[in-house]
Amino acid sequence: MQATKRALLIACGLAAATLPLAASAQAPAWPTKPIRLLVGFPGGSTPDIAARTIAEPLSKALGQPIVVDNKPGASGNIAADTVAKASDDHTLGVVINGNLTSSKLLYPKLPYDPAKDFTYLSLLATAPLVLVAQNNLPSGEAFFDAGRKAGNKWNYGSVGIGSVGHLGMELLKSRVPGFNPEHVPYQGNPQVITGMLGDQIQMGLIPPGVAMPQIKAGKLKAIGLTAGRSALVPEVPPLANAGVRDFNLEVWVALLGPANLSKTAQARIGRELEAVMKQPEVRQKLFEQGWQAVGTSPDGMRARVNDEAAIMTKIISTKGITLQ
Numbered sequence: 001m002q003a004t005k006r007a008l009l010i011a012c013g014l015a016a017a018t019l020p021l022a023a024s025a026q027a028p029a030w031p032t033k034p035i036r037l038l039v040g041f042p043g044g045s046t047p048d049i050a051a052r053t054i055a056e057p058l059s060k061a062l063g064q065p066i067v068v069d070n071k072p073g074a075s076g077n078i079a080a081d082t083v084a085k086a087s088d089d090h091t092l093g094v095v096i097n098g099n100l101t102s103s104k105l106l107y108p109k110l111p112y113d114p115a116k117d118f119t120y121l122s123l124l125a126t127a128p129l130v131l132v133a134q135n136n137l138p139s140g141e142a143f144f145d146a147g148r149k150a151g152n153k154w155n156y157g158s159v160g161i162g163s164v165g166h167l168g169m170e171l172l173k174s175r176v177p178g179f180n181p182e183h184v185p186y187q188g189n190p191q192v193i194t195g196m197l198g199d200q201i202q203m204g205l206i207p208p209g210v211a212m213p214q215i216k217a218g219k220l221k222a223i224g225l226t227a228g229r230s231a232l233v234p235e236v237p238p239l240a241n242a243g244v245r246d247f248n249l250e251v252w253v254a255l256l257g258p259a260n261l262s263k264t265a266q267a268r269i270g271r272e273l274e275a276v277m278k279q280p281e282v283r284q285k286l287f288e289q290g291w292q293a294v295g296t297s298p299d300g301m302r303a304r305v306n307d308e309a310a311i312m313t314k315i316i317s318t319k320g321i322t323l324q
Contacts, residue, residue: 030264031090034065038083038093040076046207047076049289050125050253051094054273057282061272075162077103077110084117086258089265094124094253097164101309105316106162106323114305119261122273123301125291126252128227129168129205130236132214134196135221137203141243143223147179147202154181155201157192161185161323162316165192165205168226168249171315172205172239175247196220207251208233209290226250232292253291254301270298 037055041047051068059066071079076099083093098106100114112118138146147154158165166183173179184201186192189210195201197219205226212233214220224239226249239247255273257265276282277295286293296304315321 028264030262030268031062031064033090034067035059035062036086036091037066037068038079038091039068039070040072040074040079040093040095040099041070042072043070046127046209046251046290047094047096047253050286050291053282053285053289053291054124054255054276057276057279058269058272061276062268074107075099075103075160077107077112080118081111083256084112084258087260089260089262092121092255092257092269094255096254097252097308098162100254100305102162102167102312102316105313106321114309117259119257119259119266120298120301120305121255121257121266121269122277122298123252123254123294123296123304124277125286125293126250127207127209127232127291128225128230128250129165130208130211130215130225130233131172131203131223131239132193132196132206132211133203133221133223134199135219137221139221139223140241144176144179144242144244147176147181150181150202152180152182154203155184156181157184157186157195157201157204159186159188159192162321164249164251165189167312167315167321168205170319170321171249171311172226172244172247174315174318175244193220205249207290208236230292232287232290252294252304254305256301266298 037051039048039051048070055066055068071082076096079093080095080099083091104110104114133143137143156169158169160166181202184195186195189206192204192206193210193214196204215222222236224242225233225236226239226247228238274295277293283293
């Protein structure tokens, strides 16, 4: 009996000793080398700022450097495609709305499938847009009344065909019957601002960080926000106050990886990123750069992408918008 008990104890001990090894074999350590974080826009751009804000604290949490790699071009689609084709399990990307919601419709030969070629990780941060207008134009509902009377004599600017500023304005036009300003594309939001100041265009949908200095200086006027009240710009009312109904639009940045990103990496990123996005200093830094910190689950990010993609699909198809 004693010998049997000893044998059982030894067997149990051996089994217990192998449990960590088995767990280790099932879930190898990650990350094992520096992580490449691709951003499809230049350094200093709003997506780049958001990426660098989370990179440092996430790097500390993961115990490996995170190298932000700016790869601008094709409205962020070149960088997104690089992420989609990565196979080293250590390549991630920060993308904007269009890369996942409208690019597939605007670029017939888009080399990646937004729905199949990525692992969605988190919607990091959002911001409303400000409908900015020339200072001599009326405010509130009177602005849209004046726009109806102007017909297509009024123009609006955006950073290009298919941009959020362009598609957002077309969505706004669909929500305000008789309001029909013409689109004038520019290279960037500073040029849109210059166009308003130079009397070339009457309005544009502009990120708060670019719009508010001009508004506070009394050079331009805020008609309203493309979402509800925002702590980012509490002094600007929502467009609903000007009579616009069923209109909600934000710009956002999200974190993703390739579709083949390992389950181990996904779990570790999810756990550490959740904690990072709750850090007051991270939230404050994003806020100061014009972003409202969010930090959703992968499912939350996918739901947001799907909802917005449906809206943009309808606008693009109804208006016949193309990049050609």
